[in-house]
Amino acid sequence: MPQHGDTDPRSAVDKLIASDRVPANANTDQLTEADIWAILEDVKDPEVPAVSVVELGIVRAVHWDGKELSVDVTPTYSGCPATELIEELIEEALRAAGFRNVRINQVLTPAWTTDWITDEGKEKLRAFGIAPPQGSASKRSLLGDSEVITCPHCGSTETERVSEFGSTACKALYRCKDCLEPFDYFKCI
């Protein structure tokens, strides 16, 4: 039942939805590609919310000609289930900023490696409790994997691998022999 004094004929649900809509006066004409990168800095990885999609190196390029905006995105792993969600989150963020003509392109080349994660991103991963990838992905060999993984909690290098795979495809499970805490290691790939 509409209450007396409520002159807005729309239902509560409609009003709620309307509040999420892009303001009619949103003006994207003045925005530059740098502004767009700044917007994307706020889009976090759904599985590792400590880092943004930009810091992870998932966003490859942004093209903005004043009318159409296209964003090149690359998946981390072939089967990463977050890929589609990430694309949706990016599109959502850009639409919320007023862009109406947004296109997301998926690019496979050059393939994503952990080398694409920015230094800042790596530091944020560590602070979040995930050991960042160590060394260069290009130098990894098939059977040799002797790198020393540092515990993100206490900084000890006395760690051991519990499992080659962790909570997501991109991580392996480790344990610190000093502080005894288990932790995820963002695999170098």
Added chain:
Amino acid sequence: MTQKEALTEYLLRLADSDMILGQRLCELCGKAPALEEEMALMNVALDLVGQARNWYEYAAELIDDGRDADKLAFRRDAHDYRNLLLTEQPNEDYAVTMGRQFFYDAWHYFTLKSLVNASDERVAAIAAKALKEVTYHLRRSSEWVKRLGDGTEESHRRMQDAVDILWRFTGELITPDKTDQLMAEAGIGPDPEQLKEDWRGLVKEVLEEATLTPQPDDAWMYLGGKRGEHTEHLGFILAEMQFLQRAYPDATTW
């Protein structure tokens, strides 16, 4: 057979093999022998299904009859499936599961390593992505074969049994047919002789370290998966995997 037809066929083989092995591994979800193993198996399966999708998408573009990746995976019947027979074999015990994985990973690794340099850019891009993942798979499955083979008396016996059971399906991995030849000539697929040498070399090395005895190279081999002639197991996998898509065709929300 034109080059385009051969490429389409080849892509379906890659896609179907990844898809079926991924599906097989998923059967262990919730009942793997240890939690870490379960996570590992599901991650490997996820990689394979993701790679399958990449190959299906390319195949769907070449086929160009309105079918997309999902339709290729969920609306084709067993005789249209082109997966390697090895991938459809049941999980059995963990020795068979890991033995199957090792034989496949070794083939997959050398195949992708060659596809990375394919004259077809799209194939090269998908392969480059997949190769990094499969390197992990191979490292892991070869470690397991060694652990089980060179482990206890029981694990050795089971691992040797697994090698003996699976061996007859490995010939298909390294026996080229016309499609494989055409792909090699087009500079896309691996050179069949090289692939055979690499695969046999690595398998011999790992089995030796695992104190296991391979069967002879000229043992009798089942062939046929690549041309749609499958073992009885594939139909059961598809029945389960395709049920929802068959029962509710074109449903977009589950």
